[in-house]
Structure formats: C-alpha cells, structure tokens
Amino acid sequence: MAAKRHSRRRHARERYLRIVGLSAVAAALGMLGLLVVSLTFLGHSAFVQTMVDVPINLSEELIDRGEPAKGNYRKIVTEGFLNLLPEIQARGERREAGKILSPGARWIIKAAVVANPNLIGTTHTFTLPLADPFDQLHKGVIPRDVPQDQRRVSDNQIAWFDHIAASGRISSPFNWGLFFNADSRFPELAGLAGAIAGSFYALLVCFVISFPVGIAAAVYLEEFAPRSRWTDLIEVNINNLAAVPSVVFGLLGLALLLNFLGMPRSAPLVGGITLALMTLPTIIITTRASLTAVPPSIREAAYGIGASRHQVVLHHVLPLALPGILTGAIIGLARALGETAPLLLIGMNAFITSASGGITDPATALPTQIFIWADSPERGFLARTSAAILVLLGFLVTMNGLAVYLRRRFEWQW
Amino acid sequence: MKLKSLTFGAVVSVTALLAAGQADARDRIQIVGSSTVFPYTQAVAEEFANNTGQAAPVVESTGTGGGMKIFCSGIGERTADITGASRAMKVSEWQLCNDNGVTDITEVLIGYDGLSIAVSRNGTALDLTKEQIYLALATEVPVNGELAPNPNRTWSDVDPSLPDMAIQVFGPPPTSGTRDAFVELAMREGCKDNAFFEALKVSMEKKEFKAYVKEHCSRMRQDGPFIEAGENDNLIVQRLDADPEAYGIFGYSFLFENSDRLQPVTVAGVAPGMDTIGDGSYTISRPLFFYIKNAHRGVIPGLEEFVEEYISETAMGPEGYLSERGLVVLPDDQREEVQNAAAGSSAMTRYTN
Numbered sequence: 008m009a010a011k012r013h014s015r016r017r018h019a020r021e022r023y024l025r026i027v028g029l030s031a032v033a034a035a036l037g038m039l040g041l042l043v044v045s046l047t048f049l050g051h052s053a054f055v056q057t058m059v060d061v062p063i064n065l066s067e068e069l070i071d072r073g074e075p076a077k078g079n080y081r082k083i084v085t086e087g088f089l090n091l092l093p094e095i096q097a098r099g100e101r102r103e104a105g106k107i108l109s110p111g112a113r114w115i116i117k118a119a120v121v122a123n124p125n126l127i128g129t130t131h132t133f134t135l136p137l138a139d140p141f142d143q144l145h146k147g148v149i150p151r152d153v154p155q156d157q158r159r160v161s162d163n164q165i166a167w168f169d170h171i172a173a174s175g176r177i178s179s180p181f182n183w184g185l186f187f188n189a190d191s192r193f194p195e196l197a198g199l200a201g202a203i204a205g206s207f208y209a210l211l212v213c214f215v216i217s218f219p220v221g222i223a224a225a226v227y228l229e230e231f232a233p234r235s236r237w238t239d240l241i242e243v244n245i246n247n248l249a250a251v252p253s254v255v256f257g258l259l260g261l262a263l264l265l266n267f268l269g270m271p272r273s274a275p276l277v278g279g280i281t282l283a284l285m286t287l288p289t290i291i292i293t294t295r296a297s298l299t300a301v302p303p304s305i306r307e308a309a310y311g312i313g314a315s316r317h318q319v320v321l322h323h324v325l326p327l328a329l330p331g332i333l334t335g336a337i338i339g340l341a342r343a344l345g346e347t348a349p350l351l352l353i354g355m356n357a358f359i360t361s362a363s364g365g366i367t368d369p370a371t372a373l374p375t376q377i378f379i380w381a382d383s384p385e386r387g388f389l390a391r392t393s394a395a396i397l398v399l400l401g402f403l404v405t406m407n408g409l410a411v412y413l414r415r416r417f418e419w420q421w
Numbered sequence: 422m423k424l425k426s427l428t429f430g431a432v433v434s435v436t437a438l439l440a441a442g443q444a445d446a447r448d449r450i451q452i453v454g455s456s457t458v459f460p461y462t463q464a465v466a467e468e469f470a471n472n473t474g475q476a477a478p479v480v481e482s483t484g485t486g487g488g489m490k491i492f493c494s495g496i497g498e499r500t501a502d503i504t505g506a507s508r509a510m511k512v513s514e515w516q517l518c519n520d521n522g523v524t525d526i527t528e529v530l531i532g533y534d535g536l537s538i539a540v541s542r543n544g545t546a547l548d549l550t551k552e553q554i555y556l557a558l559a560t561e562v563p564v565n566g567e568l569a570p571n572p573n574r575t576w577s578d579v580d581p582s583l584p585d586m587a588i589q590v591f592g593p594p595p596t597s598g599t600r601d602a603f604v605e606l607a608m609r610e611g612c613k614d615n616a617f618f619e620a621l622k623v624s625m626e627k628k629e630f631k632a633y634v635k636e637h638c639s640r641m642r643q644d645g646p647f648i649e650a651g652e653n654d655n656l657i658v659q660r661l662d663a664d665p666e667a668y669g670i671f672g673y674s675f676l677f678e679n680s681d682r683l684q685p686v687t688v689a690g691v692a693p694g695m696d697t698i699g700d701g702s703y704t705i706s707r708p709l710f711f712y713i714k715n716a717h718r719g720v721i722p723g724l725e726e727f728v729e730e731y732i733s734e735t736a737m738g739p740e741g742y743l744s745e746r747g748l749v750v751l752p753d754d755q756r757e758e759v760q761n762a763a764a765g766s767s768a769m770t771r772y773t774n
Contacts (some may be wrong), residue, residue: 011714114471158681358480369479384678
C-alpha cells in the first residue's frame with residue numbers, strides 16, 4: 008500500500024517536472040514568436056514599394072549627348088510626371104503635385120541615361136518610386152479620413168494621386184531597392200546595400216584575424232602548454248575576456264586603433280579588428296573544447312606508430328576537431344554580426360549614400376544602419392527599421408543554420 | 422591536405438587584405454557633429470554625391486560636443502573636415518582647436534531649429550508661458566518666498582487656469598543638445614519671468630544674478646513628472662501617440678513629420694511653425710551652425726563644391742530642400758552675408774576680437 012502511494016507520488020513529481028520544463032520552452036518560443044510577429048507586422052510593408060509608370064521624354068534639348076550626366080533631369084522628370092496630370096496649370100499646384108513623385112527620381116533617370124546614352128532623344132517609360140508620404144498613403148499608414156492639416160498630404164494631392172491610380176499606373180512590386188540601394192535620406196530610396204557590404208568586410212577582417220589566432224592559441228594551450236600557474240592564469244583571463252561587455256572593446260578600438268595608430272574612421276578594417284578582439288575568446292574556448300573532445304585513443308594510436316607531437320596535432324587531432332571549431336567560429340561571427348556598441352564608437356554609424364568598396368572605405372554595418380534608421384523622423388523609416396531587423400535576423404538564422412549543418416555533416420561519432 | 426589548403430587560404434586572404442589596406446589619400450569628405458544638424462547635412466551630402474558624381478561624403482552624428490572634439494583634434498586627412506553644431510563653438514573648444522593647430526575655421530550659420538512641446542491629437546492642447554513650463558518641470562521652484570523642491574503634481578497646481586491633469590512630460594537626456602537648448606531657452610527664461618527671481622534681479626549684480634539663475638533654474642526635476650526618454654525622438658512620438666495625457670519635448674522637425682498624430686503646445690499663444698520660428702515670435706528656437714576646416718579646402722577633393730552646395734539657394738534658400746526637412750531659413754540679407762562669408766572662407770571672429 009505504502010509502496011503504491013510512494014510510486015504514485017514519484018510519477019506525479021515526474022509529470023510536474025515535465026510540465027514545468029515544457030512551459031519554460033513554450034514561454035521562450037512565445038517570446039521569440041512575439042518578436043518575429045511584431046517585427047513582421049511593423050516591417051512587412053517595407054518589402055513592397057509603391058511605384059508609378061511615367062513616360063519620360065528624354066529630349067536632346069535638355070540632355071547633351073556628349074555629356075549625359077550634365078542634363079537638367081529635375082526639369083525632365085517634373086515635366087514627364089506632370090504630363091500625367093494635364094489639367095494642372097497653376098505654378099503652385101504644379102509644385103504641389105510634383106511632390107507626389109520621389110525627389111530621387113531624377114537620379115534614377117540620370118543613372119539610366121548615363122548607362123545607356125542611346126535613350127537620349129526617345130520617350131521611355133520609367134517605373135519610379137513615389138515619395139514617402141504617398142507610399143504610406145497607398146499602404147494605408149497615412150489615413151485619408153482625417154482633416155487635411157492632420158496629415159502630410161493635402162486633399163488636392165490625394166485627388167491627383169487617385170487620378171493617376173485610376174489609370175492603372177500605380178503598382179506595388181517587391182522592394183529590391185531594400186537590398187540593392189545604399190542609404191538615402193528618402194525612405195523610398197534607402198536600402199541596405201552599404202550596410203551589408205560593410206558588415207561583410209568587417210566580418211571578413213574579423214574572421215581572417217580571429218580564426219587562425221584563436222586556433223593557434225587554443226592548440227598551444229591544449230596540446231603543448233605545461234600545466235602551471237601561468238597557464239591557469241591565462242585560462243582564467245580568456246574566460247573573463249569572453250564576458251567583457253562589447254562596448255569596452257569599442258573604447259579600446261577608439262583609443263588604440265583610431266587615436267594611437269591613426270587608422271581611418273568608420274572603416275570596416277577597424278570594425279573588423281575590434282570585433283576580432285571580441286570573437287577571439289569565444290573561438291579559443293570552443294576550439295579547446297573540440298580538441299578535448301577528440302578521444303585520447305587517437306593520440307595514443309598516432310604516437311604508437313611513431314608520429315611526432317606536431318604530426319599528431321596537425322595530422323590527426325586538429326582535422327578531427329575542425330567541425331567543432333568551425334561551428335564555434337561561425338557562432339562567434341554571428342554574434343559579431345549583431346554587435347552594435349563597438350561599431351558606434353569607431354564611427355561605423357555614418358550616413359553614406361554609396362556602398363563601401365573595400366575594407367578601408369568608410370561603411371556602416373547592419374546593426375548600426377538599424378540604429379540610424381530608428382532615429383530618423385520620416386515615417387517610412389519606421390517600417391524600414393523593422394524590415395532591416397528582419398534581414399539581420401535572416402542572416403543570423405542562416406549562419407547558425409550553417410553551423411548546425413556543419414556539425415551534423417562532419418561530426419565524428421566516437 | 423585539407424589543413425594545408427586552409428592555411429594557404431588564410432595566408433592569401435591576409436595578404437589580399439593588407440594589399441587592399443594600402444589606401445591612397447582620402448577621397449570622401451568627412452563630417453561629424455550635432456544630431457540636430459545631421460538631417461540637413463545628410464540632405465546636402467546626398468545631393469552633392471548624386472549631382473556631381475563624386476564619392477559620397479561620410480556623415481556621422483556624434484553630438485555637438487563629440488563633433489567638436491573630433492574636429493579640433495588636428496589637421497590632416499585623418500581628421501574631420503566639417504562639424505555640425507546646434508550651438509556656437511565654445512571658448513574651450515576654440516582653445517582646443519587652436520592648441521591642435523586648427524586655427525583657420527569658417528563658421529556658417531545655416532538657419533534656425535525650433536524646439537516644440539507636443540501632445541497626441543487625442544490629448545489636450547495647452548497654451549503655456551515659459552514661466553509655467555519652468556514651474557512644471559524644474560527641480561526647485563519658489564514656494565512661499567524661498568526655493569523648495571517642486572510641489573506641483575498637476576498642471577492646475579502650476580496655474581489654476583490649466584486643466585487638472587497630472588504633469589507627465591517626456592524629454593531628452595542631459596547628453597543631448599536638445600536638452601541644453603531647452604534648459605537655456607525655456608527653463609532659464611521662464612525663471613527670469615518669475616516674481617521671485619525678478620525681485621532678486623533688483624537686489625543682485627547682473628553677473629551674480631546670471632550665475633544664480635544658471636545654478637537654480639537649469640535642473641529638470643527627477644521626481645517623476647519629467648521623464649528622460651533617451652536620444653531617440655521616435656520613441657517619444659510613439660509614447661505620446663499611446664498616451665494622450667503625456668507631453669513630449671523634441672526638435673520641430675519631428676513634430677512636422679508627425680503632424681497627423683501630434684499637435685503642438687503653444688508658447689505664450691504662439692504655435693511653432695516655419696513662419697513663427699523664422700520671424701522670432703516663437704521663442705524656443707536656436708541657431709544651427711557648421712564649421713569648416715579651411716586648411717582642408719583645396720586639399721580634400723570635393724570639399725569646396727560641398728560647401729558651395731550647402732550654402733546654395735537650392736539648399737538653404739526659402740524654397741530649398743533644407744526647409745523641406747524642417748529647417749527655418751535665414752532672412753534674405755542675413756543669408757547673403759553668410760553665403761559670402763562661407764564662399765570667401767572668412768575666418769571666424771567670435772573669439773579673436
């Protein structure tokens with residue numbers, strides 16, 4: 008009887024433990040889900056862009072064939088666009104109507120003409136982005152049913168916009184510009200190309216520095232270093248270093264790399280070195296763990312057939328530990344990709360309207376780009392901030408997925 | 422051998438990186454400075470890059486003080502060419518510049534920026550005097566003839582004519598230039614209008630009174646009704662949108678961009694707007710500047726053209742694109758003076774005469 012009661016109690020406790028564990032997992036997943044859902048809710052509208060088809064007359068009077076870059080594109084665009092609204096004649100109204108089109112449209116046409124001068128003298132239909140307030144109007148973010156002084160677009164502008172929309176010229180294609188444009192002050196033109204390039208170069212520098220140095224340090228500590236008070240001290244320090252807040256590394260980068268060594272501000276090179284300092288402890292720790300995981304029998308077998316210490320490490324232990332090391336490195340890099348604080352301190356949060364061309368060319372990074380957009384007053388940047396966070400999350404998921412794949416694919420089962 | 426090729430790859434990429442690292446002279450203009458001037462400089466940088474086809478300038482928002490530090494750190498292609506400021510350069514900064522060899526500086530007044538107090542469209546529009554702003558938000562206010570911790574919890578405590586509603590104001594932190602400007606333009610001025618301080622003014626010397634006001638009127642209250650909301654003005658806008666009883670302090674451009682959600686608090690009967698800030702009738706406004714390092718002109722490619730673009734009529738003129746971003750432009754005669762001084766690289770005279 009007592010034994011039965013006892014066993015029932017034990018079963019109840021096990022159920023209880025299971026429920027607690029399961030609800031903890033559910034809570035964690037719920038929070039992640041909440042984050043992704045709220046970001047998608049806020050950011051999904053930035054993945055499409057409201058465009059308008061405008062026939063533009065690229066007359067030779069306004070563009071010189073010899074110097075296509077020097078044309079009066081402002082006039083060309085405005086005239087082309089206002090041809091869609093022939094009833095507007097008054098100067099003030101023309102100015103007001105001109106604001107429906109993105110102010111950056113003239114640069115798009117200029118780039119197209121410079122790339123293909125044969126367009127001069129023809130009438131070509133361009134698909135151009137609308138200015139941010141009208142993009143927001145079309146997406147329903149700016150309400151139509153409030154009095155005129157409570158929104159950024161006037162009643163007249165809405166009427167003209169609807170007139171153009173009625174002719175079927177307005178479309179909402181996928182916003183490729185979000186990935187292929189550099190930053191801009193106009194939300195409808197702003198994209199992540201500069202930030203993606205900057206993050207790529209910074210991570211490249213980070214990888215090239217931290218990976219070999221981290222492995223070399225770990226191999227020495229694990230395979231060659233004698234156990235002594237010194238190696239213990241080094242070990243404790245490395246573990247501490249892994250927990251140092253990243254902003255400290257940023258300050259170090261600012262003081263040492265910028266002020267003392269005189270490296271260029273805002274450069275991915277400096278960002279990469281700073282991030283490498285931060286990633287190094289992670290790589291050393293995971294590499295050491297992977298080296299320890301290689302069973303002693305492998306080492307002993309190698310020694311048994313007469314291999315030297317260097318041969319044992321380089322030919323046997325390290326290759327077998329490599330999948331684990333790579334996984335650790337990728338997770339370390341993923342952390343570095345999301346790091347903001349050190350980059351802010353070394354100036355990688357600048358506004359640059361062209362993508363970076365190399366590791367010393369100034370650039371932003373994905374997290375700092377999010378930071379800049381979150382601080383911009385234009386309404387369109389609200390959605391773009393969330394969209395940029397989703398893109399960053401996408402990269403992180405891909406990198407972590409790659410780490411999982413490598414572990415599954417190449418891991419040895421002992 | 423897998424490992425060998427890996428090592429080889431690493432060596433190759435290090436070499437490639439080092440080769441790429443041998444950068445030639447800087448071809449991008451470098452600009453630092455105030456976060457308030459940032460949107461305007463951003464606009465000029467984009468126009469400049471797209472119209473001339475030159476390398477896009479690097480514009481970084483570091484805050485006025487931080488920008489001055491970087492700007493004044495020396496001459497040479499590793500230092501910034503231009504810094505934006507939401508107040509004039511201080512004597513200490515001028516000294517720092519001079520100590521580091523930055524002696525030839527041109528000061529350019531771009532225009533004015535208004536500071537607005539705003540509330541959600543669903544909230545109550547208030548009309549406040551600067552004195553009422555001071556009484557609602559200062560740490561110490563006069564109570565029965567002496568300074569005491571601020572006892573006002575509701576707007577009607579400040580003045581019976583105001584609604585009986587808890588004071589709840591979101592504003593910038595002390596590191597922000599907007600905060601400095603608000604304290605100087607609203608709080609200290611409000612102090613001077615108060616009867617208690619007016620009485621002191623008579624009994625004190627001018628300098629002594631100024632120091633007294635600075636000491637006793639500059640602190641925003643810490644006991645709840647004033648809430649520091651971080652540097653991100655968008656967050657304040659969202660808070661106001663969600664809570665119609667909350668008020669917020671930020672630059673006029675944020676009110677301008679969010680006019681569908683927010684309404685302004687009028688100060689002494691005047692609402693902030695392009696016209697009222699420009700003619701000075703809305704009094705909580707401040708000048709915006711940028712400073713050019715003249716030693717870099719003609720050395721850094723494009724700097725001269727960039728300055729030309731900044732002071733052109735298409736940028737800072739009354740119909741220019743900076744006014745579209747919320748800048749309050751200078752009156753015609755003053756603008757012409759500024760344009761001539763900037764084009765002629767006139768050295769700033771603020772502290773030399």
